[in-house]
Amino acid sequence: MTSDLNPLGDDELALLVDHYLDGELSPVDRSRLTSDMVLARRFIAELRFQGRVGGLLKPDGRTLLGQVEDALALDRSTELADRVLAKLPERRRPVSWWRLAAGTALAASLIAVISLVGSGSFGSGSFGNTPNGVTAAVADGVNAPSEPRTLKTGALLTLDVNQEAQVAFTDGTRMDLGATSAVRLSGIDQGGARIALENGSLSAEVTKQPKGSHFQVQTKEALLTVLGTKFTATKYPWGTRVEVTEGRVRTKRETDDKEVEVGAGSRVDVGPGPMDLQPIRPPLPTEALVLEPIADSVVVGGKYGNENRGTRPGHVVTSPKTRKDELRDYYLRFDLTQVREAPSSAKLHLHLTLLKRRDLKLHLARVDSSWGETTITWNNRPPLGENVAEWTPDRQDSPIDLTAFVTTNLGKVVDLCLHIDEAEKPDAIVGFHTREAAPILRPRLVIEQ
Template sequence: MNENSHRKDSDWDDLVDRHLFGELSESEMERLAEFLDSDPSLRKDFIQRASWETELAEVLRTGGNDESRTFDASIAGQLETRQGRSIHFLRAMLAIAAVAILMLSALLFTSQTKLKVANSKDTSVEPDPVAKITGLTGSMIWTGDRGDILREISVGSELTGGTIEGLSPDSWFELRFNDGSEVTISGASMLTFSDDGQKRLRLREGRMSADVSPQPDGKPMVIQTRTATLTVLGTSFDVEADLPATSVSVREGTVRVARTSDGKEIDVPANHRVIAAADQELERRQITGVVHQWKSRIDQGPDETFGKWLAATDTDPPLLRAVAYNPKQAPHVVLYLLGLGVRNDDATPVQLNADSHFEIHGKTEVETDIYFGIEVAYGKGDYAGKFRAKCIVERDASGNFVASADLPDFELDPSVAAFKDKLAPSPEGLFVNGVWSFTHSETPSGLRISAVELTAGIHETNQSQR
């Protein structure tokens, strides 16, 4: 082995080990991604090592009581000698690092199904597809079950399992399993799935809606997030996952939710919601009524945002800054884009009516048009489309602006025009899940927002809900 090869192997080992312990900087993560892109054998090695660490973390967490796992003397011996760490030190470190191990990016995270395929002796046999893409817009990255990383995926593609990541607020992905079960992710989300007779999904972050067909006896659909495990026999529900908590809202049927921190379980029936988080009670709350008003909470931090969050200064409140974005449909175009999730603490749905009015407060560095978009759903949670409007903008000499748009100003977003026959013709009467804003200028606009507010008159809509 020459000196360059030895150095490469040493760099690879160091990067992987430190990634699994959550110690990599942003530039080192990029270096690790370059290794994975350049060499299929390194991708396979990473899959094996990442999965081994994940399984180990679970054994240490459960004490090895799961009959499906073995934790014998040979593995214990490996733990004692691996990089000189003691088993006691690994117990402490893995308790801290388990979340980091499971929070692998789209370039780095793979499912258990992928590991089985990577380890298969007969790699020439393609596994059978388990699902088909039935809807897709916006920028996505697909990591297939054999480690392929693809940006060009399309409606009608049949998939064997893997990871899909929505990269922007306008991303939308609809997947139909062979039994008719459907799941949808929207916005900046990441979902991993497999089906070897039992459907297993992991929602790393973002929002997912599901309509699940009755599942086989003893093989419920299992959905994991960082803070909860959901067991589903057949029902309709929504899940929102971020680092500290998982929110589950059930529309039909019942979902069992187990909190990761202590294993406590609760059954959530229709029209109820639960939040699984280590710092609050695990309790059902009934979802009653709707609201027609909403206000963003940018001051509470970057959770459920897309863009660069900026802390308050002596002169400015907390701001969300737009970042450069190339739409998949027009990769030569540069937009400056930001986005926000729409959610109330009590899970009350936010409904749009004929008098709905959006107002956006912020700043720009250049005078340019400002556009505002909304993602909406039907009453049962099914995806209903995306709409956008060109705002009326009032500015002052310092670059501060107030932009506004009334509901009649919104039109179907061009990115979902191909699906207009299956989407709503208007956002009136629907429920808003997310909002975004963007500019399209020759130079960076410096778009920053401090608040978004939805207000409405007393008009009530009688539009039927799907």
């Protein structure tokens, strides 16, 4: 086996692949590839990435199926495109994709793809400069996306309140990053991937790792070690919350090395207090009627005023001064036709993903039914009616009491809007899961007779 004395950089390798895909590979380059097995393996890994993922983004009007078939025709041995595309029907067309390469990661099949979720949906963001990293612009609904850049070990991805991102690894592992998140790629090699969560929320579905390899997430308070599981880690001012929906996560507190194993359906808070395991959601009362919204959507003002976000898995509500005029309200609809008698209790539970103020107060107002989940925007939203409830979100996911409201609306379909009044404090942000999230995380109205 020979080795190139002057190895190609990542950008040069990507250019070589581009020439191959365009049918312009020179005889000299062909000879170089056939004689240098190290270069050949790097080339094949990059070819899989470029051909299978990059090909999906050509805006040529073909059907999604046609794009998938063309992308898979190049090499059917990797499942990256299949896994990424499996999520596309639930999301909008990605704005931009980045190559993620870190030393031996190409040969180790730990290449990842980063995409911003929601074409024309997000504001500006950035990859921060680090000694080992580069900077790449993040596209929004106003500016065109930048050209893909190589993201190396040490690079920091920061998202603002308008953004979400998805990271997909070629072993099938996928990470979803929530609004305002800051995530650093600490390392990626034969030993696994190491991610530093510096702010916000990270949800991951981790493929079972080979022996000696671990997927790890580090925060200021905790070290999470994962094997084949689905979990969410959220960084709050008071500490880190770990929630597991499938499998298990070994969680260690950095201050005293105390460890707990968090299993499916459980969560733990890592901070100055006790690390007690709790259920992700409170146990449901016996014989309670549990209703999920039959429609929901956030609406955003300002330059996003004509945009619909009804199929997003997470929503954020903000105060007027958080992002200039980009105020956010959350509309939701419940079918109460099964409720024929006045309940003894009716409480709306929202599962938090983000909370920037502990003294935040939100209002739930009645609205008319003129909106649709996939058509509502800020500019066509129905006006707010009377407030029917108030809510101060906290780390215990305290519910919103709607007993009186349900009692006066028995047997009806009702429409509501969660909002922050203009007079409330600035820089208020709260995020929560919607009906597009996993069942255990969705909004639910719990009714007891």
